[in-house]
Amino acid sequence: MEITKDQLKRYSNLLEEWIPKEASIAIAVKDQYIYYYAGEHDLQLQEGQKVQPGSIADLVFKNGCRTEAVLDDNLFQIPYYGVGYPIEINGENAVLVVILPPKHAVPKQSLVRFLTGKKEEEWKPVPIEKIEYLESLQKKIWFYAEGEAYKTTIPLKDLQRKLPDDFIRIHRSYIVNISFIDRIIRDFSSNLLVVLTDDTELPISQSYMAEVRAVLGF
CATH class of the missing domain: 2.40.50.1020 (LytTr DNA-binding domain)
Structure with a gap:
């Protein structure tokens, strides 16, 4: 499956208007990452790297729907808040993940007193x-x-x-x-x-x- 850098960049460009500069962007197809843009909150993913079980990308592939969560540092040695979206690239199921610091998670609910x-x-x-x-x-x-x-x-x-x-x-x-x-x-x-x-x-x-x-x- 041939996917050009320009095609992949188009997906990340769609997000530039609303994501903060800390954000990194990853795109995965099947079981591996095919594109990674490193923002200030960098998980240091590599193109060609396998999708880790329990990661946001893995959860989106399994659930087939938008998924967000705060994950600890067990997978990438750095905690992160990820929002993953199911997309399609050249007829293949794919995932786009926005990677942010944990502080960007949705507002806390029911704060304890x-x-x-x-x-x-x-x-x-x-x-x-x-x-x-x-x-x-x-x-x-x-x-x-x-x-x-x-x-x-x-x-x-x-x-x-x-x-x-x-x-x-x-x-x-x-x-x-x-x-x-x-x-x-x-x-x-x-x-x-x-x-x-x-x-x-x-x-x-x-x-x-x-x-x-x-x-x-x-």
Whole structure:
């Protein structure tokens, strides 16, 4: 099947009027990507690369309809919000995917005002503004407030969609309340760390670096 670069570029040009400059665009036919335009949020896909199971392109091929989701960094070492559209190229079923930072996801619904955490044999509702950070540790989710640690059953990826904008994900294992960030430093290996007001130090992973810099403006 012969598809020229001009044909593929036409599909991405249709989106230029409304997608932000951070967006990347991918087009896949059958089981591989045949076109990729890298924006600022770059998954570093390659033409000819196979479509990964669980990716937006894969979901569109399987479902046959427009699909959008926020995916973590398991597939591409960088989290992303993808919107995929079924299209047709020269009679072949294809998929066009717009790739954006997670912050571009549809507006959060039903933002939580408190989390109920378990400590020993008691459960306590904690106002969201008092929570300093949340952590995924040994397949359990913990949040920390006023020097106390509480366990919750809600996965981090689900909490991320429901937390207010004061919270930012800095690592696969950590979501931080910006109000409790005291400073950002480098360790001996020049990796960036978030230092909270109680001197807790949390790493910023490379996967979330661009998002953290964009939100915090440094």
